[in-house]
Amino acid sequence: MINNQKYKMKTAAPPKLNQNKWYKNKNMIQLLSMCAIPLLLLLIFNYIPMGGLVIAFKDYRFDLGILGSNWVGWKNFEFLIRSNDFTRITRNTLLLNSLFIATGTVGAVVTALMLYEVSVRLCIKIYQTILIIPYFLSWVIVGYMTYALLNPQYGFINVVLKSFGMAGIDWYSEPKYWPAILTLAYLWKNIGINCITYYAGMMGVDRSYYEAAEVDGANRFQAIWHVTLPSIRPLIIIMTILAIGNIFRADFGLFYQLTRDVGKLYSTTDVIDTYIYRTMKIGTDGLSMSAATGLLQSVVGFIMIILTNYVVNRIDSDCALF
Amino acid sequence: MLAKKRWCSNWWIHILFILMCAAILFPFLLILAVSFSNEKDVALYGYQLIPKKIDFSAYQYLFKNPDTILRAYGVTILVTVMGTVLSVVLMSMVAYPLSKRNMVFKQGITFYIFFTMLFSGGLVPTYILNTQYLHLNNTIWIYILPSLINVWHVFLLRTFFKSIPDSIGESALLDGAGEYRIFFTMILPLSKPALATVALLGALTRWNDWFTAMLYISDDKLITLQYLLQRILLNIQLLQGMSSSGNMVPGSILSMADLPSETVRMAMAIIAIGPMLLVFPFFQKYFVKGLTIGSVKG
Numbered sequence: 001m002i003n004n005q006k007y008k009m010k011t012a013a014p015p016k017l018n019q020n021k022w023y024k025n026k027n028m029i030q031l032l033s034m035c036a037i038p039l040l041l042l043l044i045f046n047y048i049p050m051g052g053l054v055i056a057f058k059d060y061r062f063d064l065g066i067l068g069s070n071w072v073g074w075k076n077f078e079f080l081i082r083s084n085d086f087t088r089i090t091r092n093t094l095l096l097n098s099l100f101i102a103t104g105t106v107g108a109v110v111t112a113l114m115l116y117e118v119s120v121r122l123c124i125k126i127y128q129t130i131l132i133i134p135y136f137l138s139w140v141i142v143g144y145m146t147y148a149l150l151n152p153q154y155g156f157i158n159v160v161l162k163s164f165g166m167a168g169i170d171w172y173s174e175p176k177y178w179p180a181i182l183t184l185a186y187l188w189k190n191i192g193i194n195c196i197t198y199y200a201g202m203m204g205v206d207r208s209y210y211e212a213a214e215v216d217g218a219n220r221f222q223a224i225w226h227v228t229l230p231s232i233r234p235l236i237i238i239m240t241i242l243a244i245g246n247i248f249r250a251d252f253g254l255f256y257q258l259t260r261d262v263g264k265l266y267s268t269t270d271v272i273d274t275y276i277y278r279t280m281k282i283g284t285d286g287l288s289m290s291a292a293t294g295l296l297q298s299v300v301g302f303i304m305i306i307l308t309n310y311v312v313n314r315i316d317s318d319c320a321l322f
Numbered sequence: 323m324l325a326k327k328r329w330c331s332n333w334w335i336h337i338l339f340i341l342m343c344a345a346i347l348f349p350f351l352l353i354l355a356v357s358f359s360n361e362k363d364v365a366l367y368g369y370q371l372i373p374k375k376i377d378f379s380a381y382q383y384l385f386k387n388p389d390t391i392l393r394a395y396g397v398t399i400l401v402t403v404m405g406t407v408l409s410v411v412l413m414s415m416v417a418y419p420l421s422k423r424n425m426v427f428k429q430g431i432t433f434y435i436f437f438t439m440l441f442s443g444g445l446v447p448t449y450i451l452n453t454q455y456l457h458l459n460n461t462i463w464i465y466i467l468p469s470l471i472n473v474w475h476v477f478l479l480r481t482f483f484k485s486i487p488d489s490i491g492e493s494a495l496l497d498g499a500g501e502y503r504i505f506f507t508m509i510l511p512l513s514k515p516a517l518a519t520v521a522l523l524g525a526l527t528r529w530n531d532w533f534t535a536m537l538y539i540s541d542d543k544l545i546t547l548q549y550l551l552q553r554i555l556l557n558i559q560l561l562q563g564m565s566s567s568g569n570m571v572p573g574s575i576l577s578m579a580d581l582p583s584e585t586v587r588m589a590m591a592i593i594a595i596g597p598m599l600l601v602f603p604f605f606q607k608y609f610v611k612g613l614t615i616g617s618v619k620g
Contacts, residue, residue, distance in 0.1 A: 141595055154365075
């Protein structure tokens with residue numbers, strides 16, 4: 001009898017609520033009041049700055065405020081697009097981010113496949129723990145490490161080069177090496193955590209697929225190709241969409257801390273985010289320019305996310321973000 | 323038997339992993355070695371992986387004048403703990419109503435939250451808002467208030483709350499309990515794994531934050547550990563007890579010439595990394611979970 005009652009309660013339809021009379025429902029009022037503070041915070045710190053983007057069309061001055069400053073139309077944008085900086089920062093951001101996405105995804109997937117082949121539990125544990133360590137460090141610390149390796153006077157690499165009788169390289173004034181250095185630093189910091197994400201996805205694969213593959217005479221590489229890889233395909237797609245959607249956003253810390261904001265390296269390391277920061281720091285003159293750059297970045301980023309999501313929706317709607 | 327066979331045939335994978343782990347650990351060992359080196363050896367031979375002789379003077383120097391470091395540690399710990407606790411409570415408070423099936427305005431609120439992921443005002447308007455209108459610069463609140471709601475984490479929590487059977491809350495509702503009571507006494511205790519994941523991810527971001535301090539803080543008393551570290555890399559004098567205006571703080575004994583600057587820098591980095599590396603790896607399973615669950619579609 002008691003069991004029967006419980007059963008009834010579980011399957012009973014949720015109490016139908018009259019949507020027009022929600023304000024008479026005490027619990028609904030409570031639920032709405034719960035949301036109030038978080039939604040207010042989003043309004044203040046996310047939505048109000050969106051409105052503040054009008055300063056991209058103004059000549060912003062601190063003393064006049066946002067509303068009081070003069071309108072200048074598209075002047076800030078024209079100035080930005082005509083400047084040499086614009087091509088440089090767009091090219092650097094796109095090229096470096098594409099390099100990061102390509103090498104990062106391949107590297108993480110290959111590492112995860114390798115980790116999946118390891119059968120000794122202790123080894124898996126040790127490798128995982130070491131791989132995840134860089135994820136816990138800030139770019140400031142990675143900047144210290146880069147400095148310890150590349151410092152022209154004492155840095156480890158130059159010490160090694162000199163011990164072989166070669167001349168040391170003045171790393172912080174040679175822009176041509178930096179795309180490679182930044183990519184290596186990016187991989188160093190991110191490959192571990194991404195590998196573990198993919199590895200976690202692979203753990204969900206039913207063992208019987210492998211047994212079936214073995215019965216069919218598949219070798220290990222064929223099993224990886226036909227069983228393991230398809231199982232993490234949605235994960236790879238989602239991670240890649242997110243990355244492509246953010247392709248116009250650079251990881252500020254990577255570009256600012258590792259290069260130590262050295263002007264000589266800008267030709268290969270200056271990206272949109274460092275440019276926005278630097279222009280803003282100039283003071284009143286830079287603020288509107290910087291806001292215009294930020295607006296352009298946000299709009300293009302928005303379009304990128306909608307587009308990539310649309311494309312993925314067409315290919316495989318299970319993988320799409322929304 | 324099978325395991326043994328695979329172990330042997332996989333030797334090349336193990337070699338690759340050992341090389342990879344070595345590449346990851348190498349920069350740490352280098353920094354550690356330099357921090358235990360003698361300043362004169364560094365000047366003569368550069369940074370070495372194996373110090374010519376072990377020397378603790380860099381650490382002795384740091385512990386002689388620990389005020390700056392302790393203060394930065396204090397600010398960082400305060401901000402991390404306060405920010406994370408407040409943030410987890412507030413994010414759950416918006417995620418819980420959204421996980422209810424019959425919530426009113428659910429779609430509208432979800433879109434309101436989700437849109438901030440797609441579009442943002444960017445750096446400059448945010449900077450002007452925080453400094454000119456809210457006057458949060460040079461206060462501890464700048465570290466806490468703007469970053470309380472992480473939209474991604476809200477969706478992660480909502481997905482988790484949805485997996486809790488409705489019957490748990492419904493039976494309490496029939497007994498006359500309010501939603502707040504259900505939320506705090508039943509839902510939150512049941513959601514410890516999700517809360518831990520979100521809290522750890524948030525704590526890590528706050529602990530590693532240097533950008534907020536760089537942008538908004540000019541008062542040396544309020545800087546975080548990471549920002550202190552960044553400034554030391556550029557300017558070692560900061561550690562010597564010199565304030566930004568150049569006044570000597572009484573109690574600093576060493577003059578600039580005696581300062582073992584290269585080794586002290588690296589020792590400082592070790593002091594900042596050390597505690598983190600001891601704590602966070604124990605929670606790695608939560609970090610992995612945080613990256614794999616949670617989706618907007620829900």
